[in-house]
Every structure is written in structure tokens, then in C-alpha cells.
Amino acid sequence: MNLNPFNWFRSQEVATSSQEFSELFAPRESTSGENITLSNAMKISTVFSCIRVLSETTGSLPIHLYEYNSKNNKKSKAYTHNLYDILNLEPNKDMTSVTFWEVCIAHLCLNGNFYAQIIKSRAGKILELVPLLATNVTKYRLEDDSIIFTYNNGKHTYEFKQDEIFEVIGFSKDGWSGMSPIEYQRDSLGLSKSAENYGSRFFKNNATPPIAVKIPQTLNDEQYKRLKKSWQKAHSGENAHKVALLEGGADITSIGLSNSDSQFLETRQFQKSEICGMYRVPPHLVADLSKSSFNNISEQSQELVKYTLQPYINRIEKSIKKQLLSKEERKKYYAKFNVDGLLRGDIQSRFNAYNIGRNMGVYSANEIREKEDMNPIKDGDTYLVPLNMTEQKDNNEAE
Incomplete structure (x- = not known):
């Protein structure tokens, strides 16, 4: 059963059903006892920060x-x-390209796969790319070796041919579908979630370890309830940390461990580093400056482009060429993200590099001006050739 592509995605009923359907996937418990799903994993601050860095940087x-x-x-x-215009400006009438590529990277970081419906005209011309919830898409290979995709919105299942879906596969072990980082790092994320929950409970109790009040005489149930209610009223909420007034020989004994004793902060810091490693995001970009300095932050930012963003970008570029261009068009068309802005260093380093490239004949003046978002100048498309350099000849000619 095929869907009317111009109506289904923008239906409020279907959009709501899709959201509800994605929550039907049963959460799996990690070894720490925490249930980790794609949705609540984003509530871990470092996971949210890493995905936001990757998505917003690529979208920009x-x-x-x-x-x-x-x-x-x-x-x-x-x-x-x-x-x-579809790739660089308006993939569909509801999104800009910034939002579209942000969604793409977010899906790859969470689910490991990204899918978008390819909407075409009757003549076969691509008109729009509309993202699908990756958790609701299933990919099948049929007996005739063709591939189909099914999409379940919670009420109905819809079928799409391979040329009706734009697919980007993340890091994969079989080449068929991408691996979900959340799924494969569930135990690590569960430990991080446990540490966050512990911290929340700790500070909810005013960061005060549990204490015991010793009473020299035995209390009946009514006296116990009255004393407990009186103590909580006098020393909780806004009254926390006020001086305790005891009577009748009562004494206070602490029975809780301090934050330092339980190594809470060390655990939190370690988990933050592990999650950064999971997404290969430099820690300073998620506000972790423990191992950063003015000397290495610039280098780490360069590494973000080379070793983190570049694999995502290459996957997208190759998927565009393979799936959105015909075999004939692939011979002369290709898509490419421009990462020059992210790789640019300080102004002195940039202009030193431009000077070397200009004198070597690599850049024209206008090419340098274009990189700096400046208007071209007259006669700026010429290249310089060093006077003391000549064309190399092979050994036979030299003799």
C-alpha cells in the first residue's frame, strides 16, 4: 500500500501517531538497572551536547x-x-537545509540510520526530501533481490520502493544497516544515568547525608510519628541546615557517606569522557576543560572536522551521488559540503598560508578573496609563477 506523498507527512494525526508509536519500543535495562531508550538517552546532558555539536555544526x-x-x-x-536548491536551501516546504541536515545527523547519532522519502513529479524529477522517523522504518530484501522499505506510523504500514527512499547508513558491521550508538553503549549510558539520578536525589535532600537521631527512651508509634513530622518540618526545604534543637537527651549521628567518599564527582567526570569518546567529540565542546589548554583547543577543533564530521559528511555525499543522481549525471555532478570555514585558523595563520599558495601559483587573488567572503577584483583571476622555477625535464632530456 503506497501513501499519497503530498498528504501523509504533514497530517497532524499521523505525526502524533508516529511519535506515540516510537515510544512503543520496549526499553531495555542496562546492567546498572537503568532503562535506556533513544528518547531518554538524550536526557543525559553529555549525550545531548555531543549530538547537538555534531548536528548543528553539520547543519551550518x-x-x-x-x-x-x-x-x-x-x-x-x-x-x-x-x-x-533542494540540498542547499529547501529540501521540502516545511524545512530549511539547516534543519534537514541537523535531523539527518541526529538520526545517525541515535539510531544509526537516516531515511527520507523522495517525492518526485510525474516526470521523475525530484521535488522534495521528507525525513522519516528512523525507528519506524524497516528495510527488506525480496526474493527477486529488490529492496523495499516499510514505514509504520502506529496505525498503518506503508511500503516504498528503493528509489523512493533516500538512505544514509551510519557505522555498520554488515553494510545493510547502521549500528545505533545508544544500543551498543547501553551499559555505559546506564551508568551515566545512574550517576545523574544519584546526584539529583543527593541535592534534592539538600546534599546532606542521612542522619540518625538517638532517643534514650523507647517511643510508641504516636510519639515516633510526631517526632518524625516535627523534625522534617523544622529541617527540610527552606529550613535545611538550620541549627537543630534537641531535648530529652537526644543525639544526632551521621550514617551516610560523603560525596567524596562515594567518588561521585570522579564517576561523573569519567562518564562524560566516555560519552565524548563514543561520539568522538572534543571534550571542550561539551564544557569539559579538564584536559584542554589554549595550546591544544585549536588542534582539537581541527580534529573535530577531520576525524568526526568528515565520516558523516562523506557518507552523505556518497549517498546523494548514488541515490539522487542518475548514472549519466554521476559522471559530471557531485555534492560537496564546504568545511573551509571550520578549518580556518587565526587570521595570521590564514594569510601566511594564502601568501605561500599565491606565490606558488596555487591560488589567484580572487580565489583567496572568495575564501574570505570578499568581492572579486578586476584582473584577480591570474596566477603567479616564480621566476626562479622552471619545468622539470626527465633525465634523458637533461643529458
Whole structure:
């Protein structure tokens, strides 16, 4: 059963049902005793921060469709191609490209896969890309070797052909579907959740360890209830930490461990580092400066692009070329994210690099100005050639 693509996604009833259906997946308990699901994993502050860093950074990058001219070995932006605006500006009428790619990375970080319905005109021209909830999508290979996708919105199951779905697979062990970081790191996240819950309970009790009040005589039930109610009223909430007035020989004894004794802070710090390692996000980007300095923060930011964002970006670029371009178009069109802005260092380092590239004949003046978001100048497309350099000849010619 196929869906009317122009009506189903924007139906408030279907959107609500999809949200409710995703919650039907039974939570699995970690070894720490905490139930970890895709939704409550985001409530762990470091998980939320890491996914936000990756999603918002990727969403902020411009992505362009380029056309390669094999005759003169030059590339240019393919403004006239229908995919250009879809990828770089408006994937569908409800989203900007920023939101679309944020959703893509968030799904990859949580579920390991991203799916979007490809809406086409009657002539086969791509009009829109509409994201689907990855948890509600199932992928099948049929006996004839074709692939179909089913989408369950909680009420109905809808079927899509392979060319009707744009799919980005995350890190995978079989090449068929991506691995969910939340699923495979459930125990580690459960420990982090336990530490957070412990901290919440600890400070809910005014960060005061449990105490025992010793009474020299035996109390009956009525006296016990009255004393307990009186103590809680006098020393909880706004009255916490006030001087306790005891009578009748009563004495106070602490029976709780301090935060330091239970190594609470050390556990919290270790779990934050583990989650950063899970997503390969430099700790200073999630407000952990314990191992950062002015000397290495710049280097860590460069590593974010090279070792963390680049694998996501490459997956998306290759998926675009394979699934959204025809075999003929793949020969001359390709999509590419521009990460130059993230790799730029301080102004002195940049201009030193530009100077070297300009003198070597790598950059023209206008190419440098374009990188700095400046307007081109007249005669700025020429290249310099060092006078003391000549073309290398092979050994036979030299002799």
C-alpha cells in the first residue's frame, strides 16, 4: 500500500501517531538497572551536547551541487540543476537545509540510520526530501533481490520502493544497516544515568547525608510519628541546615557517606569522557576543560572536522551521488559540503598560508578573496609563477 506523498507527512494525526508509536519500543535495562531508550538517552546532558555539536555544526555547513567539465578540468556550481536548491536551501516546504541536515545527523547519532522519502513529479524529477522517523522504518530484501522499505506510523504500514527512499547508513558491521550508538553503549549510558539520578536525589535532600537521631527512651508509634513530622518540618526545604534543637537527651549521628567518599564527582567526570569518546567529540565542546589548554583547543577543533564530521559528511555525499543522481549525471555532478570555514585558523595563520599558495601559483587573488567572503577584483583571476622555477625535464632530456 503506497501513501499519497503530498498528504501523509504533514497530517497532524499521523505525526502524533508516529511519535506515540516510537515510544512503543520496549526499553531495555542496562546492567546498572537503568532503562535506556533513544528518547531518554538524550536526557543525559553529555549525550545531548555531543549530538547537538555534531548536528548543528553539520547543519551550518553549506552544501553545493557541482558540475565537472571534463574538457577544461574545471568545476562550477550547478545552479540550474533541480537538486541544487533542494540540498542547499529547501529540501521540502516545511524545512530549511539547516534543519534537514541537523535531523539527518541526529538520526545517525541515535539510531544509526537516516531515511527520507523522495517525492518526485510525474516526470521523475525530484521535488522534495521528507525525513522519516528512523525507528519506524524497516528495510527488506525480496526474493527477486529488490529492496523495499516499510514505514509504520502506529496505525498503518506503508511500503516504498528503493528509489523512493533516500538512505544514509551510519557505522555498520554488515553494510545493510547502521549500528545505533545508544544500543551498543547501553551499559555505559546506564551508568551515566545512574550517576545523574544519584546526584539529583543527593541535592534534592539538600546534599546532606542521612542522619540518625538517638532517643534514650523507647517511643510508641504516636510519639515516633510526631517526632518524625516535627523534625522534617523544622529541617527540610527552606529550613535545611538550620541549627537543630534537641531535648530529652537526644543525639544526632551521621550514617551516610560523603560525596567524596562515594567518588561521585570522579564517576561523573569519567562518564562524560566516555560519552565524548563514543561520539568522538572534543571534550571542550561539551564544557569539559579538564584536559584542554589554549595550546591544544585549536588542534582539537581541527580534529573535530577531520576525524568526526568528515565520516558523516562523506557518507552523505556518497549517498546523494548514488541515490539522487542518475548514472549519466554521476559522471559530471557531485555534492560537496564546504568545511573551509571550520578549518580556518587565526587570521595570521590564514594569510601566511594564502601568501605561500599565491606565490606558488596555487591560488589567484580572487580565489583567496572568495575564501574570505570578499568581492572579486578586476584582473584577480591570474596566477603567479616564480621566476626562479622552471619545468622539470626527465633525465634523458637533461643529458
